[in-house]
Amino acid sequence: MQIAMVGLGRMGMNMARRLLKGGHDVVVWNRSADKVRQMQDEGARGAESLEALCDMLKAPRVVWCMLPAGDVTKSMIEELSTILAPGDLVVEGGNSYWRDDAANAALLAAKDIGYVDAGVSGGIWGLEIGYCTMVGGEAEHIMRIAPALNALAPEQGWKHVGPVGSGHFVKMVHNGIEYALMEAYGEGFELMKSGPFENLDLQGIAALWNRGSVVRSWLLELLDSALAKDPDLAGLKGYVEDSGEGRWTVLETVHHGVAAPVLAQALYRRFASRQDNAFSNRVLAALRNEFGGHAVKK
Numbered sequence: 001m002q003i004a005m006v007g008l009g010r011m012g013m014n015m016a017r018r019l020l021k022g023g024h025d026v027v028v029w030n031r032s033a034d035k036v037r038q039m040q041d042e043g044a045r046g047a048e049s050l051e052a053l054c055d056m057l058k059a060p061r062v063v064w065c066m067l068p069a070g071d072v073t074k075s076m077i078e079e080l081s082t083i084l085a086p087g088d089l090v091v092e093g094g095n096s097y098w099r100d101d102a103a104n105a106a107l108l109a110a111k112d113i114g115y116v117d118a119g120v121s122g123g124i125w126g127l128e129i130g131y132c133t134m135v136g137g138e139a140e141h142i143m144r145i146a147p148a149l150n151a152l153a154p155e156q157g158w159k160h161v162g163p164v165g166s167g168h169f170v171k172m173v174h175n176g177i178e179y180a181l182m183e184a185y186g187e188g189f190e191l192m193k194s195g196p197f198e199n200l201d202l203q204g205i206a207a208l209w210n211r212g213s214v215v216r217s218w219l220l221e222l223l224d225s226a227l228a229k230d231p232d233l234a235g236l237k238g239y240v241e242d243s244g245e246g247r248w249t250v251l252e253t254v255h256h257g258v259a260a261p262v263l264a265q266a267l268y269r270r271f272a273s274r275q276d277n278a279f280s281n282r283v284l285a286a287l288r289n290e291f292g293g294h295a296v297k298k
Protein backbone atom coordinates (compact mmCIF):
# COMPACT_ATOMS: atom_id res chain seq x y z
CA MET A 1 0.00 0.00 0.00
CA GLN A 2 0.95 3.63 -0.18
CA ILE A 3 1.66 5.26 3.16
CA ALA A 4 3.31 8.41 4.49
CA MET A 5 5.57 8.43 7.55
CA VAL A 6 5.84 11.76 9.34
CA GLY A 7 8.73 11.92 11.82
CA LEU A 8 11.95 9.98 11.27
CA GLY A 9 13.25 9.65 14.81
CA ARG A 10 14.48 6.38 16.31
CA MET A 11 11.04 4.82 15.85
CA GLY A 12 9.71 6.44 12.65
CA MET A 13 12.87 5.84 10.65
CA ASN A 14 13.06 2.13 11.39
CA MET A 15 9.32 1.74 10.88
CA ALA A 16 9.66 3.34 7.44
CA ARG A 17 12.45 0.86 6.74
CA ARG A 18 10.24 -2.07 7.76
CA LEU A 19 7.42 -0.79 5.58
CA LEU A 20 9.83 -0.57 2.63
CA LYS A 21 11.02 -4.11 3.34
CA GLY A 22 7.38 -5.18 3.26
CA GLY A 23 7.14 -3.84 -0.31
CA HIS A 24 5.13 -0.71 0.47
CA ASP A 25 5.35 2.64 -1.27
CA VAL A 26 6.60 4.87 1.54
CA VAL A 27 6.66 8.66 1.39
CA VAL A 28 8.53 10.36 4.24
CA TRP A 29 8.79 13.78 5.81
CA ASN A 30 10.86 14.97 8.72
CA ARG A 31 11.64 18.38 10.15
CA SER A 32 15.35 17.95 9.40
CA ALA A 33 15.96 17.10 5.75
CA ASP A 34 19.06 14.93 6.25
CA LYS A 35 16.94 12.05 7.51
CA VAL A 36 14.60 12.42 4.55
CA ARG A 37 17.58 12.14 2.21
CA GLN A 38 18.82 9.10 4.11
CA MET A 39 15.48 7.37 3.62
CA GLN A 40 15.42 8.36 -0.04
CA ASP A 41 18.73 6.55 -0.43
CA GLU A 42 17.06 3.51 1.09
CA GLY A 43 14.13 3.56 -1.34
CA ALA A 44 11.51 5.86 0.19
CA ARG A 45 10.10 8.88 -1.62
CA GLY A 46 11.07 12.02 0.26
CA ALA A 47 8.91 15.13 0.61
CA GLU A 48 10.21 18.65 1.19
CA SER A 49 7.13 19.80 3.07
CA LEU A 50 3.96 18.40 4.57
CA GLU A 51 1.95 19.78 1.65
CA ALA A 52 4.32 18.07 -0.81
CA LEU A 53 3.99 14.85 1.17
CA CYS A 54 0.22 14.91 0.86
CA ASP A 55 0.44 15.73 -2.86
CA MET A 56 2.67 12.72 -3.42
CA LEU A 57 -0.04 10.33 -2.18
CA LYS A 58 -3.10 9.09 -4.05
CA ALA A 59 -6.45 9.66 -2.32
CA PRO A 60 -7.63 8.33 0.04
CA ARG A 61 -4.33 8.98 1.82
CA VAL A 62 -2.87 7.40 4.92
CA VAL A 63 -0.44 9.47 7.02
CA TRP A 64 1.29 7.77 9.97
CA CYS A 65 2.74 10.17 12.57
CA MET A 66 5.68 9.11 14.78
CA LEU A 67 6.47 12.26 16.72
CA PRO A 68 7.17 13.13 20.36
CA ALA A 69 3.97 12.97 22.39
CA GLY A 70 2.31 16.18 23.53
CA ASP A 71 2.46 19.55 21.80
CA VAL A 72 4.50 18.39 18.80
CA THR A 73 1.95 15.69 17.96
CA LYS A 74 -0.99 17.98 18.70
CA SER A 75 0.18 20.69 16.31
CA MET A 76 0.94 18.11 13.64
CA ILE A 77 -2.63 16.78 13.83
CA GLU A 78 -3.90 20.36 13.59
CA GLU A 79 -1.70 21.02 10.57
CA LEU A 80 -2.72 17.79 8.86
CA SER A 81 -6.37 18.65 9.41
CA THR A 82 -5.83 21.71 7.19
CA ILE A 83 -3.96 19.85 4.45
CA LEU A 84 -5.69 16.47 4.16
CA ALA A 85 -9.07 15.91 2.48
CA PRO A 86 -12.27 14.01 3.35
CA GLY A 87 -11.73 10.26 3.25
CA ASP A 88 -8.05 10.47 4.27
CA LEU A 89 -6.75 8.78 7.41
CA VAL A 90 -4.25 9.77 10.11
CA VAL A 91 -2.55 7.15 12.29
CA GLU A 92 -1.05 8.53 15.50
CA GLY A 93 1.69 6.08 16.50
CA GLY A 94 3.60 8.07 19.13
CA ASN A 95 3.47 7.43 22.86
CA SER A 96 0.56 9.86 23.24
CA TYR A 97 -1.72 10.18 26.23
CA TRP A 98 -4.84 8.17 25.33
CA ARG A 99 -7.05 10.97 26.69
CA ASP A 100 -5.74 13.22 23.88
CA ASP A 101 -6.98 10.84 21.18
CA ALA A 102 -10.66 11.80 21.41
CA ALA A 103 -9.85 15.47 20.71
CA ASN A 104 -7.53 14.55 17.83
CA ALA A 105 -10.17 12.27 16.33
CA ALA A 106 -12.90 14.91 16.71
CA LEU A 107 -10.80 17.60 15.06
CA LEU A 108 -10.20 15.35 12.06
CA ALA A 109 -13.74 13.91 12.01
CA ALA A 110 -15.09 17.45 11.57
CA LYS A 111 -13.36 17.35 8.18
CA ASP A 112 -14.35 13.75 7.50
CA ILE A 113 -10.77 12.57 8.03
CA GLY A 114 -10.34 9.29 9.90
CA TYR A 115 -8.15 8.71 12.97
CA VAL A 116 -6.51 5.60 14.37
CA ASP A 117 -4.37 5.57 17.52
CA ALA A 118 -1.57 3.04 17.58
CA GLY A 119 0.46 2.03 20.62
CA VAL A 120 3.74 0.74 19.25
CA SER A 121 6.15 -1.35 21.30
CA GLY A 122 9.53 -2.71 20.36
CA GLY A 123 11.99 0.16 20.64
CA ILE A 124 15.18 -0.06 18.65
CA TRP A 125 14.70 -3.82 18.25
CA GLY A 126 11.49 -3.38 16.29
CA LEU A 127 13.29 -3.10 12.97
CA GLU A 128 14.54 -6.65 13.30
CA ILE A 129 11.84 -8.29 15.45
CA GLY A 130 8.79 -6.27 14.41
CA TYR A 131 6.66 -3.80 16.34
CA CYS A 132 3.94 -5.11 18.61
CA THR A 133 1.08 -2.74 17.78
CA MET A 134 -2.16 -2.02 19.64
CA VAL A 135 -4.63 -0.11 17.49
CA GLY A 136 -7.78 1.78 18.41
CA GLY A 137 -10.38 3.17 16.05
CA GLU A 138 -13.05 2.17 13.55
CA ALA A 139 -12.79 -1.28 11.99
CA GLU A 140 -13.01 0.15 8.49
CA HIS A 141 -10.00 2.42 9.13
CA ILE A 142 -7.98 -0.37 10.67
CA MET A 143 -8.72 -2.74 7.78
CA ARG A 144 -7.39 -0.04 5.48
CA ILE A 145 -4.02 0.02 7.23
CA ALA A 146 -3.85 -3.75 7.81
CA PRO A 147 -1.20 -4.27 5.06
CA ALA A 148 1.05 -1.72 6.79
CA LEU A 149 0.42 -3.28 10.20
CA ASN A 150 1.27 -6.70 8.76
CA ALA A 151 4.63 -5.35 7.61
CA LEU A 152 5.39 -3.51 10.83
CA ALA A 153 4.44 -6.19 13.34
CA PRO A 154 5.80 -9.67 13.88
CA GLU A 155 3.40 -12.47 12.96
CA GLN A 156 0.09 -11.94 14.81
CA GLY A 157 1.77 -8.94 16.40
CA TRP A 158 -0.98 -6.38 16.02
CA LYS A 159 -4.52 -6.20 17.31
CA HIS A 160 -7.55 -3.96 17.02
CA VAL A 161 -8.18 -3.50 20.73
CA GLY A 162 -11.21 -1.14 20.69
CA PRO A 163 -12.43 2.34 19.77
CA VAL A 164 -10.33 5.49 19.41
CA GLY A 165 -8.04 5.91 22.44
CA SER A 166 -7.90 2.23 23.35
CA GLY A 167 -4.68 1.58 21.43
CA HIS A 168 -2.79 4.18 23.43
CA PHE A 169 -4.60 3.13 26.62
CA VAL A 170 -3.45 -0.47 26.28
CA LYS A 171 0.09 0.67 25.42
CA MET A 172 0.04 2.90 28.52
CA VAL A 173 -0.81 -0.05 30.76
CA HIS A 174 1.89 -2.08 28.96
CA ASN A 175 4.42 0.55 29.98
CA GLY A 176 3.15 0.67 33.56
CA ILE A 177 3.81 -3.08 33.71
CA GLU A 178 7.19 -2.54 32.02
CA TYR A 179 8.26 -0.22 34.87
CA ALA A 180 7.21 -2.77 37.48
CA LEU A 181 8.99 -5.70 35.82
CA MET A 182 12.15 -3.66 35.46
CA GLU A 183 11.94 -2.63 39.11
CA ALA A 184 11.49 -6.23 40.25
CA TYR A 185 14.60 -7.35 38.34
CA GLY A 186 16.50 -4.34 39.70
CA GLU A 187 15.65 -5.19 43.31
CA GLY A 188 16.39 -8.90 42.96
CA PHE A 189 19.76 -8.29 41.34
CA GLU A 190 20.59 -5.66 43.99
CA LEU A 191 20.01 -8.30 46.67
CA MET A 192 22.23 -10.80 44.87
CA LYS A 193 24.93 -8.15 44.56
CA SER A 194 24.75 -7.08 48.21
CA GLY A 195 23.68 -10.31 49.91
CA PRO A 196 25.63 -12.99 51.78
CA PHE A 197 27.44 -14.51 48.79
CA GLU A 198 30.15 -12.27 47.38
CA ASN A 199 30.88 -12.11 43.68
CA LEU A 200 27.87 -13.99 42.40
CA ASP A 201 28.02 -14.13 38.60
CA LEU A 202 25.04 -11.88 37.95
CA GLN A 203 25.29 -12.05 34.19
CA GLY A 204 25.54 -15.82 34.35
CA ILE A 205 22.47 -15.91 36.59
CA ALA A 206 20.49 -13.68 34.20
CA ALA A 207 21.48 -16.00 31.35
CA LEU A 208 20.65 -19.07 33.45
CA TRP A 209 17.21 -17.78 34.40
CA ASN A 210 16.42 -17.36 30.73
CA ARG A 211 16.82 -21.10 30.29
CA GLY A 212 13.42 -22.36 31.32
CA SER A 213 12.95 -20.50 34.62
CA VAL A 214 9.62 -18.98 35.61
CA VAL A 215 11.03 -15.42 35.46
CA ARG A 216 12.63 -15.71 32.00
CA SER A 217 11.81 -12.77 29.74
CA TRP A 218 13.07 -10.44 27.06
CA LEU A 219 13.91 -7.83 29.71
CA LEU A 220 16.08 -10.44 31.40
CA GLU A 221 17.80 -11.17 28.08
CA LEU A 222 18.52 -7.45 27.81
CA LEU A 223 19.90 -7.46 31.35
CA ASP A 224 22.13 -10.42 30.46
CA SER A 225 23.45 -8.41 27.53
CA ALA A 226 23.95 -5.21 29.59
CA LEU A 227 25.85 -7.12 32.31
CA ALA A 228 27.99 -8.86 29.69
CA LYS A 229 29.11 -5.43 28.49
CA ASP A 230 29.58 -3.92 31.97
CA PRO A 231 29.30 -6.42 34.87
CA ASP A 232 28.91 -3.72 37.54
CA LEU A 233 27.00 -1.29 35.32
CA ALA A 234 29.71 1.11 36.45
CA GLY A 235 29.56 3.09 33.24
CA LEU A 236 26.21 4.67 34.03
CA LYS A 237 24.43 6.42 36.85
CA GLY A 238 21.36 4.98 38.55
CA TYR A 239 19.27 7.91 37.34
CA VAL A 240 16.07 6.81 35.61
CA GLU A 241 13.98 9.04 33.38
CA ASP A 242 10.36 8.49 32.39
CA SER A 243 8.34 9.67 29.43
CA GLY A 244 4.86 9.86 30.95
CA GLU A 245 3.15 6.54 30.41
CA GLY A 246 3.95 5.22 33.90
CA ARG A 247 2.53 8.41 35.42
CA TRP A 248 -0.62 8.18 33.32
CA THR A 249 -1.05 4.55 34.33
CA VAL A 250 -0.91 5.45 38.02
CA LEU A 251 -3.28 8.43 37.53
CA GLU A 252 -5.69 6.06 35.83
CA THR A 253 -5.53 3.55 38.69
CA VAL A 254 -6.47 6.36 41.09
CA HIS A 255 -9.24 7.53 38.78
CA HIS A 256 -10.78 4.05 38.71
CA GLY A 257 -9.97 3.08 42.29
CA VAL A 258 -7.83 0.17 41.13
CA ALA A 259 -5.27 -1.01 43.69
CA ALA A 260 -1.94 -1.10 41.85
CA PRO A 261 0.73 -0.61 44.52
CA VAL A 262 3.49 -2.28 42.51
CA LEU A 263 2.98 -0.07 39.46
CA ALA A 264 2.90 3.03 41.67
CA GLN A 265 6.02 2.02 43.60
CA ALA A 266 7.93 1.38 40.40
CA LEU A 267 7.06 4.87 39.21
CA TYR A 268 8.03 6.50 42.51
CA ARG A 269 11.31 4.62 42.55
CA ARG A 270 12.17 6.34 39.27
CA PHE A 271 11.48 9.74 40.82
CA ALA A 272 13.61 8.82 43.84
CA SER A 273 16.45 7.70 41.56
CA ARG A 274 16.90 11.34 40.52
CA GLN A 275 17.43 12.66 44.04
CA ASP A 276 20.78 12.68 45.69
CA ASN A 277 20.54 13.11 49.46
CA ALA A 278 16.74 13.64 49.24
CA PHE A 279 15.16 16.21 51.55
CA SER A 280 12.63 13.59 52.68
CA ASN A 281 15.48 11.38 53.92
CA ARG A 282 17.08 14.33 55.73
CA VAL A 283 13.70 14.90 57.42
CA LEU A 284 13.73 11.27 58.64
CA ALA A 285 17.27 11.55 59.97
CA ALA A 286 16.53 14.90 61.65
CA LEU A 287 13.37 13.62 63.37
CA ARG A 288 15.10 10.49 64.60
CA ASN A 289 17.79 12.71 66.03
CA GLU A 290 15.22 15.05 67.62
CA PHE A 291 13.09 12.41 69.34
CA GLY A 292 15.74 9.84 70.18
CA GLY A 293 19.03 11.66 70.09
CA HIS A 294 20.15 9.17 67.45
CA ALA A 295 23.32 10.09 65.60
CA VAL A 296 23.14 11.67 62.17
CA LYS A 297 25.66 11.47 59.37
CA LYS A 298 27.04 14.80 58.19
Ligand SMILES: O=C(O)[C@H](O)[C@@H](O)[C@H](O)[C@H](O)COP(=O)(O)O
Pocket residue numbers: 095120121122123175178241242243244245246
Ligand atom coordinates in the same frame (compact mmCIF):
# COMPACT_ATOMS: atom_id res chain seq x y z
O1 LIG B 1 7.27 -0.70 24.51
C1 LIG B 1 8.23 0.00 24.25
O2 LIG B 1 8.86 -0.06 23.20
C2 LIG B 1 8.68 0.97 25.31
O3 LIG B 1 7.76 0.93 26.35
C3 LIG B 1 8.76 2.37 24.80
O4 LIG B 1 7.56 2.69 24.20
C4 LIG B 1 9.02 3.38 25.92
O5 LIG B 1 8.31 4.50 25.70
C5 LIG B 1 10.38 3.91 26.02
O6 LIG B 1 11.29 2.92 25.74
C6 LIG B 1 10.76 4.49 27.39
O7 LIG B 1 9.70 4.83 28.20
P1 LIG B 1 10.01 5.58 29.58
O8 LIG B 1 10.83 6.80 29.21
O9 LIG B 1 8.71 5.99 30.16
O10 LIG B 1 10.80 4.64 30.41
